[in-house]
Amino acid sequence: MSTLRLFSTQGGVTEVAPRLVDEEAEVQALVEGAMESMLGVRFLATEYFTGSVHGGRIDSLGLDENGAPVIVEYKRATDPGVINQGLFYMAWLVDHRTEFEALVRERLGATAASQVLWSAPRLICIADDFTRYDLHAVREHRRSIDLVRYRLYGEHHIALETVAASVATRAKAPTRLRRIGTAGTPPTQPSPAAIAYVASAVDELLLGLGEDVKKVRRQQYDAYQRLRNFACVTPRQDKLLVYLKAAPAAVDLVPGFTRDMTGLGHHGTGDLEVRLRSEEDVERAVELFRLSYAAA
CATH class of the missing domain: 3.40.91 (Restriction Endonuclease)
Structure with missing residues (x-):
């Protein structure tokens, strides 16, 4: 009841x-x-x-x-x-x-x-x-x-x-993201290994938001959903793009980090784009992930 x-x-x-x-x-x-x-x-x-x-x-x-x-x-x-x-x-x-x-x-x-x-x-x-x-x-x-x-x-x-x-088996979300990237790699040009770790950390964080989270793989993106999608993740060579259901108008947009995609085409669903290139970016995005999870 x-x-x-x-x-x-x-x-x-x-x-x-x-x-x-x-x-x-x-x-x-x-x-x-x-x-x-x-x-x-x-x-x-x-x-x-x-x-x-x-x-x-x-x-x-x-x-x-x-x-x-x-x-x-x-x-x-x-x-x-x-x-x-x-x-x-x-x-x-x-x-x-x-x-x-x-x-x-x-x-x-x-x-x-x-x-x-x-x-x-x-x-x-x-x-x-x-x-x-x-x-x-x-x-x-x-x-x-x-x-x-x-x-x-x-x-x-x-x-x-x-x-x-019913959800897929999940790994425990990290309590602290380890340092990523390769020594000497400029922060504006993350290595493939750094982006791979960003993707892994984001996956664990999104799956760890709740017991009802499911992950659905499509060719162009991975969707994380409750009843509805709350995050869609698309990898790029130098960054990870995450599209969230959080309303862009409710967020202080930061150039180069967040963008309002309302009316603009992209893979997956969600009007708030978050660009992740580093450990610091992932840490900044955690509250946005939670906001989008709550909105789904």
Whole structure:
């Protein structure tokens, strides 16, 4: 059971009591109507029929920010079968790639269909709550699964809280970055070894921000996500480019270190670009990483 308490401060302080939807379809309609904002997933189809042989209907189908296929299953209350049901549909999806890509082509275009990331399909289960067996199963599973608890507050607010996620094995983030680079190398021209260590340190720091962080590899970038991406990392010969979901307007931009990329094309997602060339740059970026993680 969620321990989150919400209070209204209009005309005094009063608690806003949480409630569940009357019907499962209500939470499904809310999420599908704003799936990209809520989950970072582009909506493709609702109640997708899997054929007479398989005999099922997938609640929602989508494509996430990195091009990974997404199945979303909803339950009004706690349902111990939600994960198994979702995995049943996941098996169908992986076996029907051509059909899914045709759906993506129809809804999002040929480019999106040609870039579907089949190495990282996702299952998102949204329900009132989950059993302790659900939480354990997700943490042990090899598939990408997110368990998300919903609550409605009043007439105009919905809360989504990730309570468990299957994630890749992570290394412990360093408590202090060791000195990098090669003796005699000017700081403006870092060596390949220095950039490689910067990339390793950033990877550990981003994965270490929370138990719900997943890493997704694409050819052009590595994405770090909760439900949505919060960082995308692109290596260059002389620097590491990190794109964050932190709002550029909320950050004091520093020439040569941070840049507002709003409206400018780049690999991955996020409007705040951070350029990293050294240990000092990584240390300066830690708070920006945390800010972006909190915003995702």
